[in-house]
Amino acid sequence: MMIKPSPVAAVNLGTMSDLPAPPNSDVADLEGYYDRFYVHDAGEIRHHLQRLAAERSALIVRPDDTATALPTILLKADAGGFLIDVPASPAVQQAWLAAPLLRFSGSLDRAALRFSCGPARPEIFEDRPAFRLPLPERMLYLQRREFIRREPPLGTLICRLPVDEGACEVDATIRDIGGGGLAVLTTKSVIRLTVGDLLRGCRLDLPELGEVEVNLLVRHVLARSHLRPDLTQAGCEFVELSAAAQRKLFRYLLQLDRELLARRRRTLLE
Structure with missing residues (x-):
């Protein structure tokens, strides 16, 4: 016999929670x-x-x-x-x-x-x-x-989001990324993201490390109209990452850290 779930109102989905990358x-x-x-x-x-x-x-x-x-x-x-x-x-x-x-x-x-x-x-x-x-x-x-979040160089990291039940994909720029989630920039004309959306089969192409497939839970959505009229930023949490995907993501975060350190050293030498 089916158990009828109770109606739930005013659900708080919280905000994106990033796990720190290990050394x-x-x-x-x-x-x-x-x-x-x-x-x-x-x-x-x-x-x-x-x-x-x-x-x-x-x-x-x-x-x-x-x-x-x-x-x-x-x-x-x-x-x-x-x-x-x-x-x-x-x-x-x-x-x-x-x-x-x-x-x-x-x-x-x-x-x-x-x-x-x-x-x-x-x-x-x-x-x-x-x-x-x-x-x-x-x-x-x-x-x-x-929590540790990092900003990849603008335009270097793209998240491919499935739309129309996976029939096609749209590219979203990743604004920041951490061990537990990421924030993407997209436009309402391309895809409308709302809090609570669970996006399965999203693909990240990590430089020098290859592709990682992840599931994303949308935790919050912010308008970025000061940058572009229909631009939105969605904070998303990784849902049930495999150990292999976690390791690859952490290596990418360490790669970002090394690149940032190298840029700072060059700046000091100039």
Whole structure:
């Protein structure tokens, strides 16, 4: 039987959250690099979840060992775990309930959050269906001061965005990029991006490193009419990057750092 999801209003999708690029020695060991950013205290984890619920923040959910990620809302967090809204699709509902582990990602005050837990079980919350999950054993929590974003030389990095359900692509200039996401510049006449759009199969052609395919979740959209009447900037978060894509992106970020350092040295010598 299909579980009807509860209506959700005033959803806060937050802003783009960038993960910092590890130094050269850690590129091959991403998990080891991020260990220092994990929270293990149950009280602190519950506090972050309660704040997500209070601010109606969205979370991206993916069953372990699958590539399908969808948004949901965290409804409540308590000593026994937390509750999320149920997805609209009966097939997705069954997939979430059958998965031994669900992977979550989101943001809170521009801090990136990542955690995994499970299994989910049905429960009623305020007379509406919900899924209950146990508190995660640990949570990746990256504060704003740990974010690193870089601006590639203008026009050197393009993101190819699929349109018309992948029938064709449009090129968007990348304004800045980090380990967790990027910002693209495009025009409304070419493509209209709105907060919450999930763009699958976007392609980045990284200089000297080759092509990377990513999924992008639009976190915020800003008008840049002072530069061009219909120009917009969309801040996007990478959704479920593969380890290989992460490594290639981090190498590109390190490449940008080296180029910037070289330019500064040349300036000092002039």
